[in-house]
Each structure stands twice: as structure tokens, then as C-alpha cells.
Amino acid sequence: MPTGTDLARDLAAIVGDGHVRVDDGALAAYARDATPLFTARPQAVVLPAGTEEVAAVLRYATARGIPVVPRGAGSNLCAGTVPLEGGIVLVLTRLDKLLEISSEELLARAQTGVTTAALADAAAAKGLLYAPDPGSRTVSTIGGNVATCAGGLRGLKYGVTRNYVLGLEAVLPTGEIIRTGGRLWKDVAGYDLTRLLTGSEGTLAVITEATVALLPAPADTGTGVAYFDSLADASRAVAAVIAAGIVPATLEFLDRKCITAVEEYAGLGLRGDAGALLIFGDDGSPATVSGNLARIQEVCAETGALEVTLAENVARADALLAARRCSLPALSRLGSLTILEDATVPRHRMAEMVDRIDEIADRYDLRIATFGHAGDGNLHPTCVLDPDDADGAGRAHKAFAEIFAAAIALDGTITGEHGVGAAKLPYLTDRLGEDQMALLRRIKRAFDPAGILNPGKLGS
Amino acid sequence: MTDHPIVDPTGHTPAPAPGPRPGLGIFDKELLDRCISCGFCLPACPTYALTGEETSSPRGRITLMRALEAGDLGPDDPTLAEESSFCLGCRACETVCPAGVEYGQLLEQWRDHQWSGPNRPWIARALMALVSRPGLLRLQGLVRRHARGTAKAPVQPVTATTGPDPAETPADDFAGQQEAGPQVSLMLGCVERGLYPGVSRAAQQLCPEITVPTRQGCCGALHAHNGDSETGAELARTLGEQLPGTILTTAGGCAAHLAHHLGRDRVRELSEYLDTKGHQPVGQVTVNGRRARAALQDSCHLRNGLGVTRPPRELIAAVADYVELPSAGKCCGAAGTYAMLRPEDSKKVLEPKLDEAEEADVDYVVTVNPGCLRQVQQGLRRRRSRAKAIHLAEFLALAARSAPDVPPCGDPAQR
Ligand SMILES: Cc1cc2nc3c(=O)[nH]c(=O)nc-3n(C[C@H](O)[C@H](O)[C@H](O)COP(=O)(O)OP(=O)(O)OC[C@H]3O[C@@H](n4cnc5c(N)ncnc54)[C@H](O)[C@@H]3O)c2cc1C
Ligand code: SF4
Ligand code: SF4
Numbered sequence: 001m002p003t004g005t006d007l008a009r010d011l012a013a014i015v016g017d018g019h020v021r022v023d024d025g026a027l028a029a030y031a032r033d034a035t036p037l038f039t040a041r042p043q044a045v046v047l048p049a050g051t052e053e054v055a056a057v058l059r060y061a062t063a064r065g066i067p068v069v070p071r072g073a074g075s076n077l078c079a080g081t082v083p084l085e086g087g088i089v090l091v092l093t094r095l096d097k098l099l100e101i102s103s104e105e106l107l108a109r110a111q112t113g114v115t116t117a118a119l120a121d122a123a124a125a126k127g128l129l130y131a132p133d134p135g136s137r138t139v140s141t142i143g144g145n146v147a148t149c150a151g152g153l154r155g156l157k158y159g160v161t162r163n164y165v166l167g168l169e170a171v172l173p174t175g176e177i178i179r180t181g182g183r184l185w186k187d188v189a190g191y192d193l194t195r196l197l198t199g200s201e202g203t204l205a206v207i208t209e210a211t212v213a214l215l216p217a218p219a220d221t222g223t224g225v226a227y228f229d230s231l232a233d234a235s236r237a238v239a240a241v242i243a244a245g246i247v248p249a250t251l252e253f254l255d256r257k258c259i260t261a262v263e264e265y266a267g268l269g270l271r272g273d274a275g276a277l278l279i280f281g282d283d284g285s286p287a288t289v290s291g292n293l294a295r296i297q298e299v300c301a302e303t304g305a306l307e308v309t310l311a312e313n314v315a316r317a318d319a320l321l322a323a324r325r326c327s328l329p330a331l332s333r334l335g336s337l338t339i340l341e342d343a344t345v346p347r348h349r350m351a352e353m354v355d356r357i358d359e360i361a362d363r364y365d366l367r368i369a370t371f372g373h374a375g376d377g378n379l380h381p382t383c384v385l386d387p388d389d390a391d392g393a394g395r396a397h398k399a400f401a402e403i404f405a406a407a408i409a410l411d412g413t414i415t416g417e418h419g420v421g422a423a424k425l426p427y428l429t430d431r432l433g434e435d436q437m438a439l440l441r442r443i444k445r446a447f448d449p450a451g452i453l454n455p456g457k458l459g460s
Numbered sequence: 461m462t463d464h465p466i467v468d469p470t471g472h473t474p475a476p477a478p479g480p481r482p483g484l485g486i487f488d489k490e491l492l493d494r495c496i497s498c499g500f501c502l503p504a505c506p507t508y509a510l511t512g513e514e515t516s517s518p519r520g521r522i523t524l525m526r527a528l529e530a531g532d533l534g535p536d537d538p539t540l541a542e543e544s545s546f547c548l549g550c551r552a553c554e555t556v557c558p559a560g561v562e563y564g565q566l567l568e569q570w571r572d573h574q575w576s577g578p579n580r581p582w583i584a585r586a587l588m589a590l591v592s593r594p595g596l597l598r599l600q601g602l603v604r605r606h607a608r609g610t611a612k613a614p615v616q617p618v619t620a621t622t623g624p625d626p627a628e629t630p631a632d633d634f635a636g637q638q639e640a641g642p643q644v645s646l647m648l649g650c651v652e653r654g655l656y657p658g659v660s661r662a663a664q665q666l667c668p669e670i671t672v673p674t675r676q677g678c679c680g681a682l683h684a685h686n687g688d689s690e691t692g693a694e695l696a697r698t699l700g701e702q703l704p705g706t707i708l709t710t711a712g713g714c715a716a717h718l719a720h721h722l723g724r725d726r727v728r729e730l731s732e733y734l735d736t737k738g739h740q741p742v743g744q745v746t747v748n749g750r751r752a753r754a755a756l757q758d759s760c761h762l763r764n765g766l767g768v769t770r771p772p773r774e775l776i777a778a779v780a781d782y783v784e785l786p787s788a789g790k791c792c793g794a795a796g797t798y799a800m801l802r803p804e805d806s807k808k809v810l811e812p813k814l815d816e817a818e819e820a821d822v823d824y825v826v827t828v829n830p831g832c833l834r835q836v837q838q839g840l841r842r843r844r845s846r847a848k849a850i851h852l853a854e855f856l857a858l859a860a861r862s863a864p865d866v867p868p869c870g871d872p873a874q875r
Contacts, residue, residue, distance in 0.1 A: 021513070025539020028527045029520040034498050047512065074514065075499040093512035113512075115503060138556075139499045265560075329496070329558030336493035387493060 002064065004043060011046050011088070014056045019094070021045040030071070030089045031082070035423055036339055037393060038079035042069065042089040049094050050111075051169060051177060051208040058206065059175035061088060062450045068173070069454050070202040072113065072144030075136045077340055078421025080148065080201050084456035092143050095208060101126055107166060107183060109211045112143025116150075119212075128214040131158035134417070135325050143207050149199035151417030153324065156375030157249040157282075158215075160417060162198045169209035170197055173448040183211055196443070201419050202454040204447040218283035222293045223250070223317035224310040226300040227274035231255055231370075232351035234276040237303040238374045239348050241280075244299050246292050250281035251375035252324045255354065258331065258371045265330035268319050274306055278374060279320050327371045328382065334367065337385040339396055343407035344416030347377040356406040357381045364399040366392070378416035379407075405430065422456050483529040486573045487566060492529060495522045495561045501553035506791050506809050507546055515539060516546055518553035518563055525570055535573070544574045545581070546805065548798055549685055550760035550791035564765065568689040575687025583800050584686040591650035591678040643705020644670045644733070649714055650678040652830040659710050659830065662857035663730055666739070667708070676702045679709075681717035685796045696721035708733050710853050712759025712829040713796060716766050729762055730853055731828060735771035741778040741856050743863030745824070752823040754780040754855070757813070757836055758789050759829035772828050772852055779859035780824070785816045792827075794835035810839045817847050825849045 002010060008022040021027070027041040043066075048054045061068045067087030074081050083089055095111035098119060102108070103126055110119055116137040120130040133152040134140055140150065146168065151160040167181030181187060181194035197205055228234040234253055241251070254262065256275050263270045270277065278300070282292045293310055300308045311317035332338040345353045354370055357379070361368035372379040381403055385392040404414045404427045414420070414427045429437050444459025445451070451460075483489060501518040502508050514520035521543050527533040533540055544567075551564045575581070644667070648660050664670060679699050684692030700707070700722045707727050709715045715729040728736070745752040754776050762768045769789070776782050793799060793809030817825050817840070825840070825847055827833040836849035850858070 021515070023537075023539045024533055025524055025527075025537055025543065026513070026515050028533060029514040029523045032497065032523065034496070036497070045513075073499055073502060091512070091514075096512070117503070136498070136500070139502050326558055328498070329560070332494070332496045332559045336496070338496055 002066075007044050007066075007088075010060060011044055011057065014060065015046055015048045015053050019047040019049070030074075030091075033071075033074035033076055033079065033081040035077050035079040035082070035421070036337055038082045038422060040082050040084050041086065042083040043086050045089045045091060047091045047094050051095075051171060054090065054092075054095075054206050054208055055171045055175045055177055057088065057090060058171055058173050058452075061452050062173050062175065065450055065452060067452050067455050068206075070143070070147070070206045072141030072147070073115070073136075073139045075140045076144065076148060076419060076421060077342070078148075078415070078419045078423040080419055080421035080454075080457060082422060084422055087452070090206065092141065092206070092208075095143075098122055099209070101128070101214070103128065105183060106214045106216075107211055108214055109209065110142050111209055112141060112146070112207050114142050116140050116142060116145055123214050124217060127217050129217040130164070130212065130214055132161045132164060135328075142210050142212070146198050146207055146210050147200060147202050148419040149417070151373070151376070151378065153252065153321070153373070154249045155373055155378070155417070156251055157247050162195060164213045165194055165198050165210060166213055167211040168194055168197055168207050170205035170207045172205050173450065173453045177208075178205070181211070185213070199419070201421065201458050203444060203458045203460075204453065206453075218285075218289075220286040220289045221249075221281060221283040221317070222289040222310065223279065223281040223320050224293055224297065224308065225270075225320050226278045226280065226297075226308040227271045227306040228276045228278070228304065229274070229306060230351075231276040231354045233304050234278050234374065235348070235351040235354075237278060237300045237305065238350070240299045240303050241296055242347070242375075244295060246282075246295055246299075248280050248282040248292060248296060248375070250279065250321075251373070252279045252371070253277065253374040254279075254323065254327060254371045255369060257367070257369035258327050261330040261334060261369065262323050262327055265333055266322065266326055268323050270323060271307065279324055281317070281321070324371065327369075327380075331369055331382050331384050335384040335386045337387045337393070339383045339385070339400070341381050341383075341400055341403065342378070342415045342418040343381065343403055343412060344376065344378045345407055345410045345412030347375070349410045349412070350374065350377050350379065353377075353379060353407060353410055353412065356410075357403055360399050360402045360406070364395045366396055366399055368399070373416075376416060377412065401427065420458055425457065425460065428458075484531060487525055487529050487569050491562055491566055491569075492522070492525060494559055495519065495557075496559050497523070498558065501557050501561075501563075504552040504556045506548060506550065506552065506793075507805075510805070510808055515543055518557075518561075521547060521570075522561070522563075522566065525566060528570075528573075540574060541579075544570050545801065548760075548791050548793065548795040548809065550795055551764035552760065552789075552791065555764050568684050568692075571685070571687035572689050573687075580687050581797075581801050584682075584797050587797060587800075588683050588686060588688065588691075591682055644708050644728075645703035645705055646670045646672045647679065647699070647703060647707050647709045647711075647714060647718075648672070648676060649709065649711045649830060650682070652711060656830050656833060656851060659833075659851045659853050662851070662853035663708070663710050665857050665860070666730075666734065666853060667737075670708055671704075673703055679714045679718050680721075681713050682796060684717055685713075692717065693721050700726065706733075710828070710830075710851065712762030712766075712768075713831065716761035719766060724766070729766070729768055729828065731772040731775055732766075732768050734775060734856075739775075741775055741859055743779060743859040743861065745780045745855060745859045746862060747823045752780040753783050753821065754824040754826050755783045755785045755817060755820065755822045756788055756852075757785075757792055757825055757827045757832055757849075759827065759832055760791050760795070762828055763789055772826070775852065775856060776826050779856060783820050783822050785813065785820060785822075785825075787813050787816055792832050792835050794829075794831040796831060799831070799835050806835070807839070810835060814839050814843060814845065818843070818845055822847050824855065826852050826855050828852050 011020040030045045031039045031041040067085045069083045071081040093113045095113040097111045100109040123130045134150040145161045149162045297308045368383045370381045383396045508517035553563045680692035680695030710730045719727040793806035799806040
């Protein structure tokens with residue numbers, strides 16, 4: 001590998017002087033993402049301006065065997081952008097052009113450095129909806145969303161990012177620029193590389209442009225909250241809601257620990273004596289929304305809710321959704337080392353899973369609160385540690401290993417939306433088995449023969 | 461279940477369990493630990509918008525601070541120096557941070573360390589020396605007598621609560637004796653009294669009940685933002701003793717700094733004060749016979765530090781057609797001494813705002829802070845723009861003058 005100054009000079013020849021960083025400060029700043037406990041410094045940070053420059057950087061790196069880690073906003077929670085083997089961090093924030101929003105074709109085309117919120121807002125301005133809405137939407141990029149197949153708060157009704165990606169422009173590690181899919185809803189020509197790249201976590205290609213499907217914006221939305229004695233009761237309510245034939249846009253839950261933390265932090269007027277709460281919401285025509293919310297209200301009451309209320313106005317609805325969105329920061333106030341995880345189980349086994357998490361937390365003497373997307377069975381057990389607790393991180397690590405094993409044992413998975421990254425790679429074989437892991441590695445080699453793209457992650 | 465060691469199959473190890481790690485003590489540990497590196501602050505940051513680089517984002521700067529605290533980056537590291545100065549200190553990052561990181565405090569501690577002694581930019585040093593010397597402030601007072609404000613109404617004599625100081629009384633417009641009024645003291649502001657004396661005059665016209673103590677120093681915000689937070693705190697406390705009762709300021713930056721040291725209850729920024737006392741602005745500002753179109757440029761510290769955004773808008777809307785510019789809440793690039801220390805970056809931050817003002821075809825850009833006033837004023841002049849920048853106090857006074865039969869305070873008994 002070329003040394004620091006040679007690397008800087010060579011890269012500057014590709015992207016221009018101002019867009020390569022090799023100073024210690026920059027290397028420190030790009031040594032981590034939103035994942036606690038993982039850091040590794042790269043040798044260089046490069047910020048290309050467009051697809052051709054990305055291709056040139058990749059050709060250069062492949063020829064010399066230099067690792068390259070693609071990076072959007074670095075908001076991932078699985079150490080996906082930590083440059084474990086050093087090399088180049090390839091930052092895509094300068095690819096920030098929103099290229100097109102088409103009301104006729106119901107689609108948007110954007111360079112991958114555009115933030116999710118910028119794309120969604122531009123669509124909304126034209127009366128259109130970009131359905132995926134990760135909690136991190138104001139900061140995360142479309143590229144990062146596609147590469148991790150991000151989910152979000154509307155996941156139950158609308159699904160995850162994958163369902164909306166129509167086509168991609170991507171650069172292979174060897175420098176070829178490919179365009180997968182396109183602008184069509186129906187297109188079955190060839191292997192579905194669009195789907196393969198979606199969720200590939202920066203290990204197969206660098207995505208430079210995405211075409212995503214939009215929907216007409218729903219005319220109305222509504223939100224409500226139901227309190228329960230226990231999460232088991234809440235889970236029964238979720239099952240009953242779905243059984244009643246309603247698939248609402250949002251069904252989020254908070255356990256008792258989260259309710260207390262959120263209430264202390266944000267003072268939203270949540271009931272402190274409840275064991276769990278469900279936030280439900282729907283969108284559509286005014287009649288559908290009010291009908292569905294009324295029905296959910298009934299079902300919750302029938303399944304033993306302590307109290308069910310509908311938000312009387314937008315402000316109250318926003319406050320309820322804020323309760324869900326601020327769970328992580330609210331918890332982080334209890335201890336500054338906050339490890340948020342992402343296990344998913346079939347919806348009807350959620351209560352079982354929560355019991356397992358509580359039992360594991362007690363055994364390891366850890367504070368683990370759980371919130372998540374009840375409708376999807378997607379749980380975010382979150383461990384809050386005092387950074388002065390010398391072996392706390394070690395205990396948390398063991399506890400999470402057991403939590404992932406428990407999820408798999410309940411027919412679930414080790415990540416529902418955040419991705420595998422470096423943080424969960426050790427558990428992937430338990431989920432996929434050896435044969436599939438071997439296939440993953442062969443696919444990786446087909447795309448990236450030199451093995452330079454995001455080493456230590458998927459396909460390694 | 462397989463037993464997973466902390467080391468993963470590829471041989472990569474998560475960073476060692478933190479445990480107690482003694483830092484260098486540059487930062488308050490609690491403050492620094494609170495950041496969870498989620499990156500929510502990135503889209504709010506004007507410098508990140510300029511570069512798109514992690515280093516010039518709030519999260520990146522906190523990572524740099526942590527590296528400094530841990531000794532991973534040396535105190536002479538050029539990136540540390542660059543970033544501590546590139547940051548505007550606008551605190552926009554604080555308002556969006558879900559974890560409640562008090563970035564403004566961290567920045568003060570960072571600059572205390574980074575900008576101590578000879579490392580402090582000389583312009584900042586000169587200014588700090590100027591404003592912390594009462595004698596020099598008095599000299600500014602002299603200059604001010606000859607300076608021209610927009611508001612030309614006669615100045616009212618008011619109570620010199622601390623008693624007249626023979627040495628400075630003649631130099632101060634507000635000197636004089638009157639019976640003791642309600643406990644609201646107007647702070648003159650060290651930059652403002654020199655550059656924009658019309659602002660305090662206008663404020664006094666709007667609020668005739670206030671007193672203007674003649675002996676008052678600098679609030680210390682300038683020091684706190686330029687690497688000397690200790691002097692900054694000391695000056696704030698001294699000013700708190702000099703100004704009895706509620707302190708009324710016409711500068712968002714001073715308001716936030718004073719509120720931090722003296723308590724929120726003791727400090728009121730003008731628009732906030734007028735709002736709480738139910739002040740109804742009178743008259744209207746006209747241009748060529750029609751009602752003026754006016755936009756507000758928020759003061760960062762007022763907005764992000766004290767959360768005051770509604771009152772100035774409502775006051776403007778009462779006397780003119782209010783126009784909200786898309787970037788009203790974003791820093792204008794003045795940022796205290798920033799416009800002098802980093803003029804190029806400062807301009808880059810300002811330019812899009814001027815584009816917006818011209819596009820919206822406003823007559824006035826109203827500000828609530830002298831630094832912002834100067835910044836926007838110069839920017840508009842540079843462009844030979846039709847729009848003018850004006851301080852809120854002067855804007856309201858201007859409106860009041862259009863209603864000659866009604867005194868500006870709206871209460872004839874008080875005049
Ligand atoms: C508070 C908080 C809330 C969150 N809420 C959600 C949520 O509700 N749902 C959810 O799914 N996630 C959520 N996340 C996780 C995270 O925001 C998402 O994973 C997001 O999609 C990451 O986008 P990014 O731009 O930050 O990507 P990065 O973090 O920069 O990168 C993520 C991965 O994608 C790869 N990558 C990035 N850009 C490209 C590209 N152009 N080409 C190829 N590979 C690329 C990287 O190599 C890395 O492996 C949350 C995170 C936080 C901190
Ligand atoms: S938003 Fe707050 S917690 Fe998140 S990275 Fe920024 S400062 Fe840290
Ligand atoms: S204070 Fe302003 S410029 Fe500095 S990091 Fe925060 S948002 Fe960015």
C-alpha cells in the first residue's frame with residue numbers, strides 16, 4: 001500500500017486537492033460511526049464529486065489492494081462504516097443532487113448522498129409520499145438507506161426500503177459502472193441485482209444513484225395510544241389488531257423502562273404506571289383513518305388495555321410519535337454508553353422474546369430497556385451502561401450474544417433493519433448456516449475479486 | 461448456542477471496554493460523555509453544509525474533543541486548531557440533539573484550552589482587551605455621542621441607579637436623575653454602544669419605564685466565546701451587580717451568556733420583554749407609501765440558546781408585512797468575532813441568505829443582535845441591494861414615528 005503522502009497525492013490527482021484528507025484529526029473523526037465501541041482509523045478520507053471519480057478511486061484501490069469503505073452519513077448502528085483494515089473511507093456526501101421527481105411515473109431519482117428527509121420533503125411538496133421513514137431520516141442518506149435496506153416507523157403497512165428501489169447506478173470495485181433495474185415496476189430481465197445490492201452494506205459495489213418509487217400522499221393521518229399492564233398484554237392486542245384485518249401504518253411499543261425514561265426526559269404526559277404502551281397510527285382517506293383507529297381502539301379495549309386514547313390534534317400525535325423517536329436519547333441519559341440492538345421475531349412471539357431479554361439482562365446485571373416496531377416484531381433492546389463500569393461492555397456483549405441466540409431460537413433474526421456490519425458478523429452464521437455463508441462469500445468474490453470493498457463485513 | 465468471544469472471526473475487536481479512563485480534564489466529563497454519536501446534528505450545522513466533512517460537523521468536532529481529552533490528538537494538532545475556529549458557535553446543533561448535548565459549553569471549554577494565551581487570534585485579543593476596560597468603554601460612549609442612529613427621537617434622561625459617576629456622566633447620553641423606576645435595567649452592550657447607539661435609544665423609547673445605569677461594563681460573552689470563559693463568567697457576574705433587577709438586552713448573544721451565568725429569570729431580550737408586558741406596537745413602516753415587507757434574521761443565541769423565536773416575528777408583523785425567509789433560523793455568519801476572524805467563511809454562510817432576501821423582495825431584514833445587524837448590513841451594501849438591515853428596536857421606533865398622534869409606548873400617560 002502506498003504510504004500516507006503518496007496515497008494523498010494519488011487520490012488528489014483523482015478528486016482534486018481539497019477533497020482528500022490524511023490529517024490525524026480527519027482520520028480520528030472518520031474512525032467511527034454511530035456504533036459504540038468500534039473504532040479504527042483509515043489512512044485517507046476521500047470525497048469524490050461524482051460517479052466517474054468514484055470509479056477512478058475504486059480502480060486505483062483495486063489495483064493496489066487498498067481497502068475502501070463507502071460511507072453516507074455514518075448513522076448506522078452496526079459499525080458498517082468503521083474501516084477495520086484501514087485504507088480509504090469513501091464519503092458520498094458530495095453526491096447530493098436530487099435529480100428528478102416525477103408525478104407521472106411516481107418516482108424519484110437521486111444521487112446517493114441526498115438525505116432521506118430531503119428526498120421525502122421534495123416528494124411531499126408534490127403531493128407524493130416516499131414511504132420508508134427511518135428514525136434517522138433527517139441525517140441518513142439514500143445511499144445508506146439502500147445499502148442497509150433501512151426500515152422505519154411506517155414499516156408495517158409500507159415495508160422497508162427494498163420495496164421501493166426500482167433501479168440503481170453503482171460502481172463495481174473494479175471500476176465498471178453498472179445500471180441495474182430502471183424506472184419500471186415490472187422488469188424481470190436477469191438476476192435481480194437491484195435487490196442484491198439493496199442491503200449489501202457497501203460490500204459489493206458503491207451505489208451512486210437510486211431511482212425509488214413514490215406513492216400518492218395519503219389524505220389524512222391519525223394517531224393514538226393504548227396503555228397495558230404488561231408487554232404480553234400489548235402483544236396480544238397487536239395480534240388481535242392484525243387478526244381483525246387491519247394493517248395500520250404504525251404500531252410501535254415502549255416497555256415500562258422506556259416509558260419512564262421518555263417521560264423523565266420529554267415530559268409528554270405518558271402514564272407512568274403502565275407496563276407497556278402501544279402507539280398506533282394509520283393514514284389514508286379520512287373515513288379509512290377514523291374507521292381503522294376506532295376499530296383498533298375497540299380491539300385494544302377488548303384485549304385488556306388500561307386506557308386507549310386518540311390524539312385529538314396533530315400536535316398531540318407528533319408528541320406521541322416523538323415519544324417513540326426519543327426513546328434512544330431518553331435512555332442515553334441514564335448512562336452515556338448506550339448499545340442499541342435490533343433483533344426481530346415473529347410478531348406473535350414478541351412477548352416471549354421480551355421476557356427472555358429481561359431474564360438475560362437480570363442475569364448479567366444490566367439495564368436493558370426495549371422498544372420497537374410491534375407490528376413487525378422488530379425489537380430494539382437497548383443496554384445503558386455507565387462508562388465507568390469496567391467490565392460492563394464485556395457483560396453486555398455476552399448478554400447480546402444470548403439475545404441474538406434467543407431470537408434465532410424463536411424463528412427470528414439478528415437484525416431487522418440496522419444491518420449486520422462488523423458488530424453482528426460473528427452471529428451471522430448462526431442465522432444463515434455455513435452453506436449460505438459460503439455462497440455469500442462467492443458472491444462477494446464475483447463482485448470484488450480483490451476483496452477491497454468494506455472488508456470485515458458481509459462476505460468476509 | 462455458540463459462545464462468541466469479543467473477538468470476531470475476522471480478528472477484529474471492538475474497542476476495549478471503556479472503564480474509567482482519566483482524561484486530561486480539558487472538558488467536563490459529563491458533558492463530553494453525553495454525545496451518543498448519532499449524527500442527528502449534522503443537517504443543522506452550517507459549516508457541515510459548507511464542506512460535507514465529518515470534521516466540520518458537531519459530531520465530528522465532539523469526536524475531535526474526545527481525542528484531545530484522551531491524548532490521542534496533541535494540543536498542537538492543526539485540525540483541532542482549524543475546527544475550533546471554523547465552528548461558528550451558533551449552537552444550532554443543540555436544538556436538534558436528541559441526547560441534549562450542551563455543545564456551546566463544550567465549545568467554550570475547547571477554546572479555553574485551544575485559544576489560551578498566544579494561541580488566541582489577535583483580533584479577538586484586541587477586542588477582549590478593549591471591552592473589558594471600563595475606561596475604554598467610556599471612550600466608546602464619547603464616540604457614540606457623535607454616531608448616528610436611525611432613531612432620532614430625543615433621548616430621555618433616566619435614573620442612574622448606581623449614582624452618577626462624575627467621570628463618566630458627561631460621556632453618557634443616558635446620564636441624569638429621575639425617581640427610582642421599576643427594576644428593569646437596560647444593558648448597553650459594548651459593541652452596540654459604539655456601533656449602534658440608536659438601538660438603545662430606540663429601546664428606551666419603546667420602554668420608557670426602564671432605567672439605564674451609567675456604570676456598566678461588558679457582559680463577557682465575547683471572552684467566553686474566544687477562549688476565556690473564566691473572565692467571561694466574572695464579567696457577567698459583575699454586570700449582574702451593576703444592573704439591578706431584570707436586565708434588558710438588545711443583543712441575543714449577550715442575553716444567552718448572561719442568562720447562563722445569572723439565571724434565566726434575570727434576563728430579558730427586548731422582544732421577549734415587550735411580549736411579556738403585552739406591548740402593542742403602534743404605527744407602521746412604509747416604503748413608497750405602501751406597507752413595508754420585512755423579514756427577521758434570528759439571533760442564533762436567542763433562538764438556540766434561549767428558545768425565543770415567536771415574539772420578534774409578531775412584533776414585526778404588527779407594523780409591517782412579515783416575510784419568513786427559509787433560512788431565517790440559520791446563522792448569518794456574524795457569530796461574534798467570526799466575521800472578523802474568518803471573513804471568507806463568514807461570507808459563504810451569509811450569501812444564501814442575501815439571495816433569499818432579494819428573491820423575496822423584502823424592504824427590511826430585521827435583526828435582534830448588533831453583530832448580525834452589522835453582518836447583514838454589510839452584505840446587503842456589498843451587493844447594492846435595495847433591502848436594508850435594521851435592528852428590531854429601531855424598526856419599531858421607526859413605525860412609531862409614523863403615528864405622530866400616538867406615542868411609541870402606546871400609553872399617553874407615560875409620556
Ligand atoms: C437514532 C437513530 C435512529 C435510527 N433509526 C433507524 C430506523 O428507524 N430504521 C433503520 O433502518 N435504521 C435506523 N437507524 C440506522 C441508520 O440510520 C440507517 O442504517 C441508515 O440507513 C444509515 O444511513 P447512512 O447514510 O448514515 O449510512 P452509513 O451509516 O454511512 O452507512 C451504512 C452502510 O451503508 C454503506 N453505504 C453507505 N452509503 C453507501 C453507498 N452509496 N454505496 C454503497 N454502500 C453504502 C456503508 O458502507 C455502511 O455499510 C437509526 C440510527 C440512529 C442513530
Ligand atoms: S445529535 Fe447530539 S448526541 Fe447526536 S451526534 Fe450530535 S451532539 Fe452527539
Ligand atoms: S455551533 Fe454551529 S457551527 Fe458549531 S458545530 Fe454547532 S451547528 Fe455547527
